[in-house]
Amino acid sequence: MASSRDDFVIAIRSAFLKKTTKQKFSLLTLVFLSIFIIFLSSFNFKVINNLRSILNEVVFRSSFIVSIPENFIFNSYSKIAQYSNFYSEFKDNKKELENFKSKEILNEIIISENNELKELIEDYKISQNKILAKVIVDHSSPFLKTIIINKGSFDNVKIGTNVYDRNYLVGRVIEVNYKSSRVLLLTDLNSTVPISITPGNVQAIVIGDGKNSGEIKYVKDNLIQDIINQSIAYTSGTGSIYKSGIPVGRINTDNDKFLINFYSDFDQLKYVFVEINQKNETVLDTNDDNEKINTSTLESTEEIKLEILNEELKILNETNDKFIEENRSLRDEVNDTNTKILDLQKKINLQNKKISQNTIDQNELNFLRLNLLYSSKCLKSGFKKGFKVGTPEYRDCILNKGRKLND
């Protein structure tokens, strides 16, 4: 018994402490070193953060270089696959483009209107500045869904900056280095996005499912019954994590679950847009002296004006939403009615055809019936005047029930 315990101790000691000639450190040293690093990384020390930032820069670049061969093979394969159904996609895209063009005009009008109203109620407006960033590391890890982009604090990227693929939300920046940043994708389990669902204007929170979609976890006021399949989800802006009004995806009801199919395919990201917000203070044309004198009166009147404008803005927004909603439902109704009219027109044509066919059949039947009775009177024979079978005269004779005297 004692000897087996001794063997165990010797084996353990040997495993931890024994160094072969080629090993520089014993395993025990390295275990302590890694525990020490884990301990340090759990605290937010500036030195550690800087060190980590430098390490990130080096590793991300190296990772990008190392991934080149695999990416090349994978990209070549997907390019070949794309070329094979290029034409059909082109046709679909053309149709879609036409559709989008009309929507874009409407969108531009709303944006400009919105900006004007914002300028009216605030002394500054936020200018949106999107910069293009390249995805340098995109490893679909089964545990964490993140990507690395080649823009960092040097380019004014901050923690929390929103990241887009075209106009669709992709995620937000969670770690910033000098020339690179880590973006937490919406599909990650740690990602939560406050959204509004339309139609119904239902407020909810989407949490990534760790795969390729998201799941609605918390619905405000339990308005689950208001959510319908293929509803549109966009950011609500609650909590100021994400800007409001950014398209996120479409709702897909699956039994009791409400899943979101994100508009963007996170496995295919090559370039993304990073939004940098810059507040532009607009200088008000006010005289300093006058301002000092009239501060109190001005403040109160300004406040009242502001309140009125806020109210107006609220009403305008609401009516705008209503109009858009009404417009959409009317358009749907018009489309439905048009299709119904087309169907009815088809039916009428079909019935007309049937009626005309029926009349022809009736005439023919009448002729045949008379033919049985009066054929002897109209038929030409050796001793009798008449008409040859099949001629129009013969037909007239049958229909007139025999020959007239002057025939």
Next chain:
Amino acid sequence: MIKFEKKSYLYKIYTWFPIIFLFVSVLNEFDLNYLNLDYFSFNFPFILIFYFALKEYNKFDYFLVFIAGLINDTVVGLPLGISSFSYIAVCIFASYLRNITIRPHLIKDWFYFLFVISLINSTNYSILFLFFSYDLDIMFYIINNFFTFLFYPLLAILLNYYLKVIHD
């Protein structure tokens, strides 16, 4: 069978293959899931480290394994030191098995490997969940564990062939 001149550069590069492959795999983070199967993933570095630590391969420096762990943490976005700790723990267990085994057998190694990766993955999950408040899907860990276990014998046979070329 491939044969090298012992002092040629090609031979030297060949002997460094395991460590090069370890670094490439942590930098590239192979997931090899081109079929997009749900949940499919396996931990290639675990297999590589366990095998070469078990064989006491002299070019497989533990310090480099430790560095590979740090790189893996940076690439994946885990707190620094987690993967290093896991990799070194794999080395320790493999080293212990080597010390207590007189006649090595692939099947025994295989099941011991299952025990080791299960223990390490559980520790990893617990640390991330309890100390760093990471929200992780345990199913990913279980399936990753299972596939890593499943691929071990296959890769062990291939790596046996690799070592045979060196020893010859």
